[in-house]
Amino acid sequence: MPKIDYPKYDNVITFDKTSSVYLTGTNHADNQPVHLKLKDPDLPINYTLEKFDEPAQRYCPAGVYEVQKENDVNKFVINSQNCIHCKTCDIKEPSQNITWVTPEGSGGPRYGNM
Ligand code: SF4
Numbered sequence: 288m289p290k291i292d293y294p295k296y297d298n299v300i301t302f303d304k305t306s307s308v309y310l311t312g313t314n315h316a317d318n319q320p321v322h323l324k325l326k327d328p329d330l331p332i333n334y335t336l337e338k339f340d341e342p343a344q345r346y347c348p349a350g351v352y353e354v355q356k357e358n359d360v361n362k363f364v365i366n367s368q369n370c371i372h373c374k375t376c377d378i379k380e381p382s383q384n385i386t387w388v389t390p391e392g393s394g395g396p397r398y399g400n401m
Contacts, residue, residue, distance in 0.1 A: 304348070304349070304350050305350075307348070308348075308349045308350070308369055308371060310398075311349075311371045311395060311396040311397070311398060312395045312396055312397030312398065312399060313349075313369070313370070313371050313372070313394060313395035313396045313397075314394055314395055315367065315368040315369075315370065315390060315391070315394040315395075316368070316391065316394065317368050319368075319390060319391040319394070320390075320391065321365070321367055322367060322370070322387065322388050322389065322390035322391075323351070323365050323367050323370065323376065323385060323386075323387060323388075324385070324386045324387075324388060325365075325384055325385060325386075326383075326384050326385075326386065327382075327384055328363075330382060330384045331343070331352075331354070331363035331384070332354070332361050332362070332363050334382065335380075335381060335382065335384070336354060336361060336363075338381075339381055341354050341363070342379065342380075342381070343376055343379075343380060343385070346375050346376070346379050347375060347376055348371065348373060348375065349369045349370060349371045349373075350366070350369065351365060351366050351367060351369050351370050351376070352364070352365060352366075352376070353366070367390075370390070371395075371396050372387075372390075372396060374387050
């Protein structure tokens with residue numbers, strides 16, 4: 288598919304991702320048990336990246352999933368502390384490889400700032 292050229296956010300009705308995630312009031316402890324579980328940890332790089340360009344990098348509204356290159360090797364990174372609990376990854380992952388489980392309590396989201 289051709290790449291969609293989205294207009295840049297205008298800070299009036301559209302905003303950058305980091306500011307929007309901040310507004311959710313989500314604040315997970317960095318060392319809490321992982322609540323985004325991969326059935327097969329190798330699948331994102333060995334299959335989904337080549338087949339679908341790893342869509343988790345784009346469908347997650349909080350930018351939790353990244354593919355990073357380390358010494359010329361791709362690595363799937365999950366920044367679970369930024370998760371805002373929308374559960375899109377649990378539904379949209381093409382191989383149903385991601386399972387969202389309930390995180391530790393009291394980390395938000397709290398939408399009072401919106
Ligand atoms: S539930 Fe999944 S898609 Fe939604 S914010 Fe969390 S990691 Fe991203």
